[in-house]
Amino acid sequence: MQNESQIIKTFDLEKRVPRYTSYPPANHFNTAVTADSFAKWLTAIPPDGRLSLYIHIPFCRNLCWFCACRTQGIKRRLDALYHYIDGVKAEIDLVVAQLGKSVLVEHLHLGGGTPTLLPPDLMTELLSHLKRQFRFTDNMAFSVEIDPTEIDADRLHILFDAGLSRASVGVQDFNPIIQQAIGRPQSFEQTKSCFDMLRSGGIDSVNIDLLYGLPHQSAASFATTIDKVLSLAPDRIAMFGYAHVPWMAQRQKLIDAASLPDSATRYRLLAQGRQRFTTSGYVPVGIDHFAKPDDGLVDALNNQTLHRNFQGYTDDRSRYLVGLGASAISCLPQGYAQNASGTQAYLERVQGGKLATSRGYSLTAVDRLHGQIIDQLMCQFEIKPALLRAAYGRIADTLCDLIAADPTRYGLIPTADGTAYRIAEMPHVTARLVAHHFDQFATPEKSHSLAV
16 A cells, blocks of 8 residues: 555646546537437437436525536626526427436436525426426436525425435535635535425435545645534535636636645545544545435445446446436437537527437447446446456457556556456546546547646
């Protein structure tokens, strides 16, 4: 086992590689995938197909400076929200026209942006329209991203009545100095109040999102934040590395780059968080998630059905993910389809009676092979050649033979039973670097975030 100084010397902590929440990464999507392409993909879903639905609400009361998501600010007037939800309803109708009404929805996720920014009447209107147009399974998993500064009892009760089963609460860091540096004021008291309302409403699965590598973050400040997080007893914790990409996310220019921790400090913060959460009873899942032992993520990890997508690690194994809303991405067996990113462009398409697809990617068999290898590495930290050969036949043989001939070239070592090749060192730190060996797409490093 390497000590900290050896790790910092051995691994290129400055290297930028994809997060591999999709393969290929979204920056390789192209305009060859059109609304007509997506319509054909939708009609190919069998009548008994089971869907995951993601609805993107891109609005926030105030824009956090650290965020690189597709969002836009909205201050006082909420007219834009009503106009936008009219568009989402129109898109729902267009999608259902291709799918038919016999498919079942087993996962529903509202993300953003700030979904809980929707006023009670508008939230009710959206959820009622979904219920009219789609059939839901009796045990549907319904999750929502919640901003503790933008939630109240009325909106929560609407979500409870609609079957909310999981809430994801954004925190990032509790230190007021750090919050000021990233434009994200949010007190611990506000967050605890949100947790208390969720627990009192019977929600027994609540997640927290944290970031390491933020401006002014130190071991001492991060320890205090972790203590407060643990006091809330979340069921899952996602601890992502902050991606400072101001050339891609203009609002990040408001963050003083000189106040960001260096790469060695970023690594120490990652190690600190991992150590605290694992010694506090959480099971590490993949590179950046932690879950209580009885959580579904841990079951998926143990059963080797864990998957990684745009929301991070998930136990959702649906083959059909349909994204609704501006910039939302659908993932179907044929490939990826992404909606127009700009809200106005999105609304013009759906209100004109057209699906909102503006770009995407059609997967080849070779793409799927490399994607499965990367998914195995990101989720299980290993490659199982027998599974690849069984799924892809001859096209997997050459690559599997190359790995077997010199696994160390890829940062791998054979397992004792000879059935797999595992990441040789510090897999939670190096998984993205190892996965990058199997990425066929050449990408300028500035397109991605730091690997650690």
